Amino acid sequence: MTTAQGSVPSVDALLASVDASFExxxxxxxxxxxxxxxxxxxxxxxxxxxxxxxxxxxxRAIGFEAEAAKTIGHPMVxxxxxxVGPDAAKRPRILYYGHYDVQPADPLELWKSxxxxxxxxxGPRGKRVVARGAVDDKGQVMGIVEALRAWHALAGGPPCPxxxxxxxxxxxxxxxxxxxxxxxxxxxxxxxxVVSDTGMWDVATPAITTRLRGLVYxxxxxxxxxxxxHSGMYGGAVPNPINVLARILSELHDxxxxxxxxxxxxxxxxxxADTKAQWESLGFSDAEFLGDIGLSQGFGETGRSTLERTxxxxxxxxxxxxxGYEGKGAKTVIAAHATAKVSxxxxxxxxxxxIAAAFKQFVEARLPAGCRAExxxxxxxxxxEVSESSRYLGAAxxxxxxxxxxxxxxxxxxxxxxxVGAIGRILGMDSLLVGFGLDDDCxxxxxxxxxxxxxxxxxxxxxxxxxxxxxxxx
Amino acid sequence: MTTAQGSVPSVDALLASVDASFExxxxxxxxxxxxxxxxxxxxxxxxxxxxxxxxxxxxRAIGFEAEAAKTIGHPMVxxxxxxVGPDAAKRPRILYYGHYDVQPADPLELWKSxxxxxxxxxGPRGKRVVARGAVDDKGQVMGIVEALRAWHALAGGPPCPxxxxxxxxxxxxxxxxxxxxxxxxxxxxxxxxVVSDTGMWDVATPAITTRLRGLVYxxxxxxxxxxxxHSGMYGGAVPNPINVLARILSELHDxxxxxxxxxxxxxxxxxxADTKAQWESLGFSDAEFLGDIGLSQGFGETGRSTLERTxxxxxxxxxxxxxGYEGKGAKTVIAAHATAKVSxxxxxxxxxxxIAAAFKQFVEARLPAGCRAExxxxxxxxxxEVSESSRYLGAAxxxxxxxxxxxxxxxxxxxxxxxVGAIGRILGMDSLLVGFGLDDDCxxxxxxxxxxxxxxxxxxxxxxxxxxxxxxxx
Numbered sequence: 001m002t003t004a005q006g007s008v009p010s011v012d013a014l015l016a017s018v019d020a021s022f023e024x025x026x027x028x029x030x031x032x033x034x035x036x037x038x039x040x041x042x043x044x045x046x047x048x049x050x051x052x053x054x055x056x057x058x059x060r061a062i063g064f065e066a067e068a069a070k071t072i073g074h075p076m077v078x079x080x081x082x083x084v085g086p087d088a089a090k091r092p093r094i095l096y097y098g099h100y101d102v103q104p105a106d107p108l109e110l111w112k113s114x115x116x117x118x119x120x121x122x123g124p125r126g127k128r129v130v131a132r133g134a135v136d137d138k139g140q141v142m143g144i145v146e147a148l149r150a151w152h153a154l155a156g157g158p159p160c161p162x163x164x165x166x167x168x169x170x171x172x173x174x175x176x177x178x179x180x181x182x183x184x185x186x187x188x189x190x191x192x193x194v195v196s197d198t199g200m201w202d203v204a205t206p207a208i209t210t211r212l213r214g215l216v217y218x219x220x221x222x223x224x225x226x227x228x229x230h231s232g233m234y235g236g237a238v239p240n241p242i243n244v245l246a247r248i249l250s251e252l253h254d255x256x257x258x259x260x261x262x263x264x265x266x267x268x269x270x271x272x273a274d275t276k277a278q279w280e281s282l283g284f285s286d287a288e289f290l291g292d293i294g295l296s297q298g299f300g301e302t303g304r305s306t307l308e309r310t311x312x313x314x315x316x317x318x319x320x321x322x323x324g325y326e327g328k329g330a331k332t333v334i335a336a337h338a339t340a341k342v343s344x345x346x347x348x349x350x351x352x353x354x355i356a357a358a359f360k361q362f363v364e365a366r367l368p369a370g371c372r373a374e375x376x377x378x379x380x381x382x383x384x385e386v387s388e389s390s391r392y393l394g395a396a397x398x399x400x401x402x403x404x405x406x407x408x409x410x411x412x413x414x415x416x417x418x419x420v421g422a423i424g425r426i427l428g429m430d431s432l433l434v435g436f437g438l439d440d441d442c443x444x445x446x447x448x449x450x451x452x453x454x455x456x457x458x459x460x461x462x463x464x465x466x467x468x469x470x471x472x473x474x
Numbered sequence: 475m476t477t478a479q480g481s482v483p484s485v486d487a488l489l490a491s492v493d494a495s496f497e498x499x500x501x502x503x504x505x506x507x508x509x510x511x512x513x514x515x516x517x518x519x520x521x522x523x524x525x526x527x528x529x530x531x532x533x534r535a536i537g538f539e540a541e542a543a544k545t546i547g548h549p550m551v552x553x554x555x556x557x558v559g560p561d562a563a564k565r566p567r568i569l570y571y572g573h574y575d576v577q578p579a580d581p582l583e584l585w586k587s588x589x590x591x592x593x594x595x596x597g598p599r600g601k602r603v604v605a606r607g608a609v610d611d612k613g614q615v616m617g618i619v620e621a622l623r624a625w626h627a628l629a630g631g632p633p634c635p636x637x638x639x640x641x642x643x644x645x646x647x648x649x650x651x652x653x654x655x656x657x658x659x660x661x662x663x664x665x666x667x668v669v670s671d672t673g674m675w676d677v678a679t680p681a682i683t684t685r686l687r688g689l690v691y692x693x694x695x696x697x698x699x700x701x702x703x704h705s706g707m708y709g710g711a712v713p714n715p716i717n718v719l720a721r722i723l724s725e726l727h728d729x730x731x732x733x734x735x736x737x738x739x740x741x742x743x744x745x746x747a748d749t750k751a752q753w754e755s756l757g758f759s760d761a762e763f764l765g766d767i768g769l770s771q772g773f774g775e776t777g778r779s780t781l782e783r784t785x786x787x788x789x790x791x792x793x794x795x796x797x798g799y800e801g802k803g804a805k806t807v808i809a810a811h812a813t814a815k816v817s818x819x820x821x822x823x824x825x826x827x828x829i830a831a832a833f834k835q836f837v838e839a840r841l842p843a844g845c846r847a848e849x850x851x852x853x854x855x856x857x858x859e860v861s862e863s864s865r866y867l868g869a870a871x872x873x874x875x876x877x878x879x880x881x882x883x884x885x886x887x888x889x890x891x892x893x894v895g896a897i898g899r900i901l902g903m904d905s906l907l908v909g910f911g912l913d914d915d916c917x918x919x920x921x922x923x924x925x926x927x928x929x930x931x932x933x934x935x936x937x938x939x940x941x942x943x944x945x946x947x948x
Binding site: 300313322 | 691
């Protein structure tokens with residue numbers, strides 16, 4: 001990463017190039033955001049495909065060999081560049097992972113502007129782009145692409161071999177990801193994987209996430225009478241699937257908000273004292289975190305702080321429920337069935353498969369005669385703890401410090417990135433989680449946004465981190 | 475009701491006339507059923523209005539002075555005929571009550587034919603008409619209209635003064651009914667009210683319903699965080715409105731399925747021994763009642779029979795629930811709010827207003843910090859017990875025996891007909907509940923039907939009962 005290497009531009013020059021083209025980088029992000037790649041809903045399949053093709057074209061334009069590879073589900077965007085110059089092959093190989101699909105946009109009526117018509121609006125921290133996927137994960141993916149564009153502009157390409165694997169199913173269970181990795185090990189071979197789908201500490205402080213919760217997501221439907229019934233004629237004499245479901249869901253927690261499924265806490269480790277002390281020193285503000293979402297106090301497992309609850313403790317949440325008459329007004333009906341989507345966040349060594357099975361048993365054991373339950377799995381993956389001793393972590397921190405003028409924090413996150421576990425297991429490499437979202441970005445909510453300051457720093461950081469990675473011997 | 479009275483035709487002649495025109499009676503019922511008068515859903519307002527106008531025209535065609543009277547909600551169809559001949563004014567005045575509105579048709583995908591395109595199909599008891607409203611209550615209203623048509627054909631009109639009050643809001647809380655009755659006491663003056671919105675014992679055995687449960691119907695929305703949240707980033711640290719709602723709903727019943735709201739059972743009387751004995755002698759079959767809806771055993775308050783549970787015990791059912799992501803696949807969201815529609819069936823002297831208030835308190839007392847509840851009432855009316863000593867009851871039984879060749883049973887019903895209480899309270903008259911539905915008619919469910927045999931007997935019975943009423947001195 002010195003001028004002595006000739007073909008490698010200075011970090012200052014890279015950052016200047018990023019800043020000079022930032023307006024067009026923003027324009028390209030908006031083009032990306034305009035394509036409604038909602039992977040969970042089959043009615044968007046054609047748009048999701050179009051989104052993959054759009055990204056392939058962008059990558060080809062900066063010298064990558066790229067394709068939207070066929071999978072059992074949505075295409076996998078995969079691209080490769082061997083690196084520029086004779087030294088490239090001696091430098092570390094970098095794999096970037098992200099996703100081009102987005103969450104559904106509903107409830108639509110709460111969006112101030114249409115979710116797939118990105119707008120740039122003013123906020124307290126300057127301009128921001130508002131659209132579904134702004135930060136999760138299109139904005140972060142474009143952080144990588146635009147950094148590679150700066151390298152392309154100044155040096156004809158990246159300084160080391162770079163591969164991108166950008167999937168289209170992260171928001172819907174990633175069912176193609178593992179089969180694709182198994183079948184493409186050679187093609188995806190690298191020394192480290194950089195994942196950009198997480199957050200910063202705050203707008204001025206970068207962060208590297210070293211701890212992620214796992215996820216088990218189940219859908220359960222309780223069936224009772226063979227058809228909808230008049231609640232006057234039958235009420236009181238037959239099992240009501242909504243009442244039955246509500247009772248089962250309510251029994252998932254005890255009065256201390258611990259999950260009651262037998263064996264649920266098997267494999268959960270207590271937080272090491274030094275990690276706990278480090279988290280306490282972060283200056284995390286309950287008032288700010290909760291105040292932003294209209295709450296004045298937290299609600300969760302007794303005796304745990306908010307950071308522990310979201311970073312190091314397992315949970316159970318009902319993500320959706322439906323049954324009976326949901327229209328306006330009244331209908332005196334006993335529904336034939338009722339459905340809930342229930343997810344569990346996992347930590348440490350909790351076993352997703354065992355928890356999914358124990359949940360089914362838990363439900364079955366509580367069904368009254370005349371009711372039966374049907375289950376559908378929407379994903380199961382374990383928690384991840386990323387190694388904190390890797391030299392790539394040190395290099396990334398150097399790059400981030402260069403851009404922000406202060407050290408990055410090492411943090412946890414409550415969300416799950418199933419890919420990280422699979423990349424370690426199947427491709428045999430560590431992941432570095434460096435992301436640029438903020439807590440108030442409304443991820444998965446209406447009016448999702450990405451601060452343009454964060455977007456610009458994402459591009460700058462990826463450009464600088466790549467220079468630091470290239471400076472390491474392979 | 476004898477030929478000696480000259481203008482009064484014989485019952486045999488009336489029944490023959492009904493039978494001779496039954497094909498056109500069925501055609502007219504189908505015309506009525508084709509109008510989607512879903513009163514609870516504002517998008518059907520124009521159709522509901524059109525349905526009232528259709529009925530007005532039918533009544534005018536048989537000599538009634540009729541109008542679709544303006545109310546604060548859907549129009550009230552009100553019609554009057556002074557009776558034919560000089561003796562009419564000396565005979566009892568009859569008020570008929572029914573409703574022309576229908577329940578919503580959803581879930582649409584479970585209908586074998588479109589709900590508002592009536593079809594005549596074969597069933598185990600002969601032909602039946604399938605459509606939303608077939609029996610509840612359009613088929614039953616047409617039972618009255620077509621009986622009056624037979625009187626019109628044979629005698630130029632009914633033998634005594636007849637008024638009809640057919641409302642358009644029975645399925646959505648009847649909010650106009652009481653104001654309308656208060657404002658129209660003179661116009662609605664009568665000696666007895668005949669209501670046709672209940673069932674028979676079985677296809678061969680008529681019944682008069684003397685006991686109806688009341689209803690309190692509340693909608694509750696639990697609000698938590700100010701926006702939808704990512705369940706990974708916030709899960710475990712904030713109250714989840716769906717989990718909170720499920721817990722509250724689950725606490726509405728104890729392990730014996732008794733309702734736990736304080737004071738809920740105030741005013742509930744035990745069934746008198748003789749009534750209980752009579753019900754036990756009815757030969758009611760649990761296996762048949764429950765088998766028809768896919769159940770092999772009942773589920774309700776411990777120590778009560780199915781008839782007690784549905785006719786004489788109060789209940790609580792969740793009629794609808796919704797919250798969070800209800801689409802296909804997975805969305806890892808914590809919803810900002812969740813809603814349930816909860817109804818209570820009341821008996822004896824339970825006070826609807828006190829129960830509505832106690833339910834609100836019950837919910838409020840169980841909300842964790844950070845959550846609030848919003849309530850909407852969709853109706854509150856007490857239970858009814860109809861006098862069994864009225865001479866009109868005796869006359870109706872005579873008419874029914876004439877048609878069916880066997881005595882009618884006196885039964886209870888689990889459903890509510892709010893109008894009956896209001897008619898007694900405001901108009902000062904008893905109601906006679908004579909209906910022609912069957913338990914398997916799929917009232918409020920997909921594929922609602924009315925047996926043509928029941929429809930024909932409904933017309934015959936109303937024609938014969940009117941002759942019996944006319945034979946009573948006023």
